[in-house]
Amino acid sequence: MKLIVAVAKNWAIGYQGDLLFNIHDDMAFFKNTTMNKVVVMGRKTLLSFPEGKPLKNRTNIVLTTDRDFNEEGCIVVNSFDELFEELKNYEDDDIFVIGGGKIYNDLYPYCSEAIITKVDAIENADTFLHNFDSDENWYLSYASEIHENNGLKFTFNTYKNKNIKQCE
Ligand SMILES: NC(=O)c1ccc[n+]([C@@H]2O[C@H](COP(=O)([O-])OP(=O)(O)OC[C@H]3O[C@@H](n4cnc5c(N)ncnc54)[C@H](OP(=O)(O)O)[C@@H]3O)[C@@H](O)[C@H]2O)c1
Numbered sequence: 001m002k003l004i005v006a007v008a009k010n011w012a013i014g015y016q017g018d019l020l021f022n023i024h025d026d027m028a029f030f031k032n033t034t035m036n037k038v039v040v041m042g043r044k045t046l047l048s049f050p051e052g053k054p055l056k057n058r059t060n061i062v063l064t065t066d067r068d069f070n071e072e073g074c075i076v077v078n079s080f081d082e083l084f085e086e087l088k089n090y091e092d093d094d095i096f097v098i099g100g101g102k103i104y105n106d107l108y109p110y111c112s113e114a115i116i117t118k119v120d121a122i123e124n125a126d127t128f129l130h131n132f133d134s135d136e137n138w139y140l141s142y143a144s145e146i147h148e149n150n151g152l153k154f155t156f157n158t159y160k161n162k163n164i165k166q167c168e
Contacts (some may be wrong), residue, residue: 001040001087001092001095001096001097001107001110001111001112002093002096002097002111002112002113002114002115003091003096003097003107003108003111003113003114003115004030004033004034004093004096004098004115004116004119005035005097005098005099005114005115005116005129005141006019006020006021006023006026006030006096006116006117006119006142006154007116007117007118007129008020008021008117008119008121008122008123008125009118009120009122010122010123010125011128011129011130011131012122012124012125012127012128012129013099013100013101013104013125013127013128013129014099014100014101014125014126014127015123015124015125015126016046016126017047017048018048019048020119020121020123020125021119021121021123021152023117023119023149023150023152023154024149024153025030025147025149026119027115027150029117029162030098033096033115034055034058035057035058036057036058036098037058037059037094037095037096038058038059038061038062038087038090038094038095038096038099038125039055039058039059039060039097039098039101040061040063040083040087040095040096040097040098040103041060041061041062041097041098041099041100041102042062042063042064042099042102042103043062043063043064043066043069044100044102045098045099045100045103046060046062046071046074046088046154048100050095052071053071053073054071054072054073054074054091054131059075059090060073060074060075060077061075061076061077061083061086061087061158062074062076062077063073063077063078063079063080063083063103064076064078065079066078071156074132075078076101080106080107081168084167084168087167092112095151097111099114100127101127101128101129104129104130105129105130107131108161109137109161109163109164110164110165110167111164112115112160112161112164112165113158113159113160113161114132114138114158114159114161115156115157115158116132116157116159117154117155117156117157118154118155118157119152119153119154120146120152120154121152122139132159137161137162137163138159138160138161138162139159139160139162140157140158140159140165141159141160142157142158143155143156143157144155144156144157
């Protein structure tokens with residue numbers, strides 16, 4: 001299982017239910033990386049999508065504690081135990097945690113890789129990602145050259161987990 005995320009320099013990832021950035025090339029990278037794969041998200045991240053609809057051409061798994069929650073095209077799970085049971089049906093390499101803050105920060109220890117777009121900006125935010133640079137269990141294995149869209153500079157990075165927690 002991997003996670004994929006875009007962060008500001010201060011590890012900020014969201015404000016008032018929305019993303020901080022709308023970077024065309026990063027959106028394309030996200031789409032290309034997750035296409036035909038399994039995406040795992042919290043209910044609040046699903047709600048942030050257009051009309052609260054799941055992502056097309058991907059298996060969408062949504063976490064919520066609401067046992068009555070139902071959305072067409074989504075597999076709904078009510079706990080991490082249920083999630084890990086469901087994930088046994090897929091190849092580990094095909095599973096991507098796609099947010100938001102709560103889900104990333106609870107599930108990152110179980111991920112083998114964190115695919116992180118780092119945006120060279122500091123944003124006001126209410127949702128932050130774990131700082132992978134100051135976690136000795138993780139190391140930066142790849143950093144791209146600097147890209148730029150609409151004046152915003154960013155890099156694509158891959159961190160690897162030296163100590164992957166096993167799902168029970
Ligand atoms: N920068 C990025 O790449 C990126 C990507 C995705 C999202 N985001 C941003 O992140 C923010 C949303 O993050 P968030 O932390 O507020 O919400 P979230 O992680 O998307 O969703 C949290 C919800 O997930 C459910 N949940 C969490 N843990 C659970 C568990 N163990 N069992 C069952 N359900 C569980 C709960 O839903 P119920 O309340 O229904 O029980 C909880 O309220 C937004 O601003 C969004 O734009 C950023």
